[in-house]
Amino acid sequence: MNLVQAGTGGSPVRVRGTNAADTDGPSARPYPWRTWLVFGLIALTGCERKSTALSGATPASNPPAAAASAGAGASAVAAVPVVATYGYQVVDVRPHDPEAFTQGLVFLQGVLFESTGLNGHSSLRRVDLQTGRVLQKIDVSAQYFAEGMTILDGKIYQLTWQSQKGFVYDLETFALKREFTYTGEGWGLTTDGHSLIMSDGTNQIRFLDPATFRVTRTIQVLDHGAPLPRLNELEYVKGEIYANIWQTQSVARINPADGTVTGMIDFSGLLAPSDYRTNTDVLNGIAYDPAGDRLFVTGKNWPKLFEVRLHPK
Numbered sequence: 368m369n370l371v372q373a374g375t376g377g378s379p380v381r382v383r384g385t386n387a388a389d390t391d392g393p394s395a396r397p398y399p400w401r402t403w404l405v406f407g408l409i410a411l412t413g414c415e416r417k418s419t420a421l422s423g424a425t426p427a428s429n430p431p432a433a434a435a436s437a438g439a440g441a442s443a444v445a446a447v448p449v450v451a452t453y454g455y456q457v458v459d460v461r462p463h464d465p466e467a468f469t470q471g472l473v474f475l476q477g478v479l480f481e482s483t484g485l486n487g488h489s490s491l492r493r494v495d496l497q498t499g500r501v502l503q504k505i506d507v508s509a510q511y512f513a514e515g516m517t518i519l520d521g522k523i524y525q526l527t528w529q530s531q532k533g534f535v536y537d538l539e540t541f542a543l544k545r546e547f548t549y550t551g552e553g554w555g556l557t558t559d560g561h562s563l564i565m566s567d568g569t570n571q572i573r574f575l576d577p578a579t580f581r582v583t584r585t586i587q588v589l590d591h592g593a594p595l596p597r598l599n600e601l602e603y604v605k606g607e608i609y610a611n612i613w614q615t616q617s618v619a620r621i622n623p624a625d626g627t628v629t630g631m632i633d634f635s636g637l638l639a640p641s642d643y644r645t646n647t648d649v650l651n652g653i654a655y656d657p658a659g660d661r662l663f664v665t666g667k668n669w670p671k672l673f674e675v676r677l678h679p680k
């Protein structure tokens with residue numbers, strides 16, 4: 368919100384500058400230096416607008432030029448963060464339960480853990496990576512719509528969508544150990560090894576103490592300085608937060624220190640049209656294997672789980 372205001376505040380600075388020159392104009396004597404000053408201001412304003420348009424229109428395709436243009440053209444305009452774009456290469460394809468409405472995905476010790484949603488279909492699963500076979504599963508009560516899930520210190524944490532209730536399970540037995548509450552909606556969940564990191568459908572990400580569930584800090588996720596809402600399934604990857612953006616083919620790479628979007632991964636075309644069925648839903652589900660540096664991606668009711676490698680576009 369503050370940055371939106373700061374952003375709109377940028378414009379009036381330029382307008383005020385132009386207006387001051389205009390106001391001075393009629394009452395001022397026509398000294399040549401003043402005329403040149405006005406021409407100079409007009410030219411500078413033109414440069415600012417051009418560089419702003421450039422960096423807004425093609426931030427990813429040519430970030431160095433946009434950044435250089437913004438820097439050279441307008442010292443009064445706040446720098447627009449450069450957001451890199453990434454494509455992907457499919458390394459491997461494995462089966463995924465097409466009835467699993469994936470809301471959370473974690474890789475740990477050679478297997479996948481998955482949280483599935485929808486009332487009456489919500490579950491917690493341990494899944495064989497190679498075959499997609501469900502090795503262990505508990506159903507979540509039909510009154511709950513399960514959401515994001517993560518694992519920390521031998522415990523599994525699972526959110527629900529609108530019930531403001533989370534569950535803590537034993538990693539081995541899936542026995543329910545504890546329940547907790549939070550305000551707002553529950554969407555995605557991951558961990559940096561210390562905190563639970565939670566999205567709620569807005570552009571906010573909360574960091575929670577895993578023992579008390581108190582919010583220790585909150586970041587506002589901003590893409591090119593603007594709020595980026597609908598952050599869904601999360602994964603902590605090499606010091607960054609990856610976030611599925613709901614109803615898109617994109618995953619944002621987020622700096623956990625300040626919420627800045629540093630990159631955008633375009634997963635367009637990952638699931639072939641021939642793999643779509645009537646209940647196939649959006650891309651959702653990111654898991655990372657730190658030991659093997661492997662990234663896994665799937666979607667809600669997708670028949671396939673993809674191991675992908677990213678590359679700059």
Ligand SMILES: [Ca+2]
Nearest residue numbers: 472601602653
């Ligand atoms: Ca995840």
